[in-house]
Amino acid sequence: MMASSDPTVSFDETDSRRDEMHSAIDQWIDDLVTATEDARASEAFQAWLDVQSRFHDYSARNTMLITQQQPDARRVAGYRAWQEEFDRQVQEGASAIWIWAPIITTRCPECENAPSYHADSDCEYDATPPEEWDEGVVGFRPVPVFDISQTEGEPLPELDHEATGEAGDLVERLIDAASQLGASVEIVADGAWEHGDANGICRPARGPGETPVIEVRDRSNRADLARTLVHEYAHAQLHVGVDDETERAKREVEAEAVAYVVARACGVDASGSAFYLASWAGDDTTVIRERLERISSTAETIHTAIDEAYPCRDSPHDT
Numbered sequence: 001m002m003a004s005s006d007p008t009v010s011f012d013e014t015d016s017r018r019d020e021m022h023s024a025i026d027q028w029i030d031d032l033v034t035a036t037e038d039a040r041a042s043e044a045f046q047a048w049l050d051v052q053s054r055f056h057d058y059s060a061r062n063t064m065l066i067t068q069q070q071p072d073a074r075r076v077a078g079y080r081a082w083q084e085e086f087d088r089q090v091q092e093g094a095s096a097i098w099i100w101a102p103i104i105t106t107r108c109p110e111c112e113n114a115p116s117y118h119a120d121s122d123c124e125y126d127a128t129p130p131e132e133w134d135e136g137v138v139g140f141r142p143v144p145v146f147d148i149s150q151t152e153g154e155p156l157p158e159l160d161h162e163a164t165g166e167a168g169d170l171v172e173r174l175i176d177a178a179s180q181l182g183a184s185v186e187i188v189a190d191g192a193w194e195h196g197d198a199n200g201i202c203r204p205a206r207g208p209g210e211t212p213v214i215e216v217r218d219r220s221n222r223a224d225l226a227r228t229l230v231h232e233y234a235h236a237q238l239h240v241g242v243d244d245e246t247e248r249a250k251r252e253v254e255a256e257a258v259a260y261v262v263a264r265a266c267g268v269d270a271s272g273s274a275f276y277l278a279s280w281a282g283d284d285t286t287v288i289r290e291r292l293e294r295i296s297s298t299a300e301t302i303h304t305a306i307d308e309a310y311p312c313r314d315s316p317h318d319t
Contacts, residue, residue, distance in 0.1 A: 018300075021300055021303070022296060022300075024265070025261055025295075025296045025299060025300070026292070026296070028260070028261055028264055029257065029261070029288060029289065029292055029295065029296075032257060032260055032261075032273065032274065032277070032288060033285050033288050033289060035271060035274035036274045036277045036278050036281060036285050036288065037278075037285055038274065039274040039275045039277075039278040040278040040282075040285075044157070044159065044275075045159065045275065045278055045279075047157045048157040048158070048159055048279070051086070051156050051157055054077075054081075054085050054086070055075060055076070055077060056076075056077070058076070058099065061100065062099040062100060065097075065098065065099050065100070066097055066099060066145075069097045069098070070097055070147055072147075072149070072194075072195055072196030072197075072198075073097065073147040073149070073196075074147065074148065074149075074196060074197055075147060075148040075156070076097065076145045076146065076147050076148075077145060077146065078143065078144070078145050078146075079144065079146065082146060082151050082153075086151075086153070086154065086156065087153050087154040088148075088151040088152060088153030088154060089151060089152055089153050090146045090150055090151050091150055091151060091152055094146055094150035094151075095150075096144030096145065096146060097144065097145050097146060097147065098142050098143070098144055098145075099142070099143060099145055100140040100141070100142060100143075101140065101141055101142075101143040102137045102139075102140055103137065103138050103139045103140060103141055104135055104136065104137055104138070105135060105136075105138055106130060106131075106133040106134065106135055106136075107133055107134070107135070107136045107138050108123055108125050108130075108133060109125065109127075109128070109133060109134070110123055110125035111123035111125065112136065112138065113138060114138045114139075115130040115133070117138070118130070149196065159275040159276065159278075159279060160272055160275065161272035161273055161274075161275045161276040162221060162223075162224040162227075162272055163221075163223040163224040163226070163227035163263055163268050163269060163270040163272060163273075164221070164223050164224070164268075164269045164272075165223045165267065165268045165269040166223070166267070166268075167222035167223040167225070167226050167266075167268055168267075170222070170223075170226040170266050170268065170306070171187075171222050171225055171226050171229065173306040174226055174229045174230065174233070174306055175187070175229075176306075177302070177305035177306045177308070178214075180305045180308065181233055181236065181237065181301070181302065181305050182211055182212070182236065182237075183202075183211050183212045183213070183214050183233060183236040184211050184212070184213045184214065185213075185214045185215075185216070185229065186213065186214070186215050186216075187216055187218045187225075188215050188216065188217055188218060189218050190217055190218055190219060193217045193218075195215070195217070198217075199216065199217050199219075199224070199228045200214065200215065200216040200217065200228040200229070200231060200232040201214070201215050201232065202214050202232045202235040202236050202239075202240065203215070204240045204241060205240065212235075212236040212240050214229070214232040214233065214236060216228050216229055216232065223263070223268045223269070226263065226266070226268060227259045227260075227263045227268065227270050227273075228259075230258060230259040230262045230263060230302055231255045231256055231258070231259040232255075233258075233302050234254060234255040234258035234259060234298050234299075234302070235251070235255050237298050237301065237302070238251070238254055238255070238258075238294060238298055239251045239254075239255070249280045249281065249282075249287075250287055250291065252276075252280040253277055253280050253281050253287050253288060253291065254291050254294055254295055254298075256273050256276050256277055256280070257273070257277065257288055257291070257295045257299075258295055258298045258299045258302065259273060260273040261295065261296075261299040261303075262299050262302050262303050262306075265299070265303050266303070266306070
């Protein structure tokens with residue numbers, strides 16, 4: 001996929017630092033695009049895609065209902081779907097998440113009611129008999145669904161995108177850089193983590209004078225903890241206050257590309273980011289290059305902040 005190490009590049013010369021950083025980042029982004037395309041073509045990713053395709057894409061209304069009832073829900077399906085499609089069983093006593101499912105049957109072309117309701121309505125349509133009407137949505141009914149966390153059985157394919165390598169004091173430097181990057185950081189003990197399978201979140205500022213709050217789940221893999229911190233810093237820099245749901249995938253691509261660049265600059269192997277990006281970018285890896293300037297400038301800002309917190313190791317690119 002990607003090379004496991006980079007030749008040492010010094011960003012210490014003030015008069016050439018910016019040009020050298022931009023040149024390195026441009027090359028790393030090229031590497032990342034290639035690696036993402038390779039990841040998407042891999043058997044592991046295709047197996048993961050096959051499973052994801054079996055889950056429904058819920059409407060905005062149902063997504064909101066799911067979030068209100070179980071904020072950390074990530075994979076939702078009906079009781080029988082878990083059994084028949086995924087070979088998993090809903091745990092005894094699990095509380096259902098209720099959503100609206102469409103009722104689809106033949107309906108009057110004019111009043112759009114089902115035949116029984118049409119017969120009791122004031123609609124006088126009689127151009128075609130009911131048995132010739134097309135099917136359509138005539139209403140909605142509540143149905144129960146369950147999140148994967150409420151099930152047990154065969155594991156679903158997962159994409160391993162954890163960063164690896166020797167992180168040294170990178171986590172501490174990132175935490176020290178929080179004020180300079182305009183955010184607050186909290187490392188939350190694994191046992192106290194309340195955000196499901198997410199490794200980090202970025203909460204927007206609550207009011208004037210407040211800063212975004214980043215929470216990251218503590219874990220032994222310090223390299224991946226550092227990558228997650230950078231990912232959430234990127235969200236704080238680029239996306240706080242941006243509510244356009246259609247941009248969500250592109251926001252994730254930006255944040256993870258920034259995390260990859262900064263991790264690589266600090267000697268951490270973040271090649272697994274390619275799988276994460278493939279899952280969000282799909283076959284449109286051009287979005288990574290389209291957002292190059294935003295990715296590059298944000299990565300430079302974060303990298304500079306952690307350098308100024310206290311200097312990086314002598315060879316920040318050795319992995």
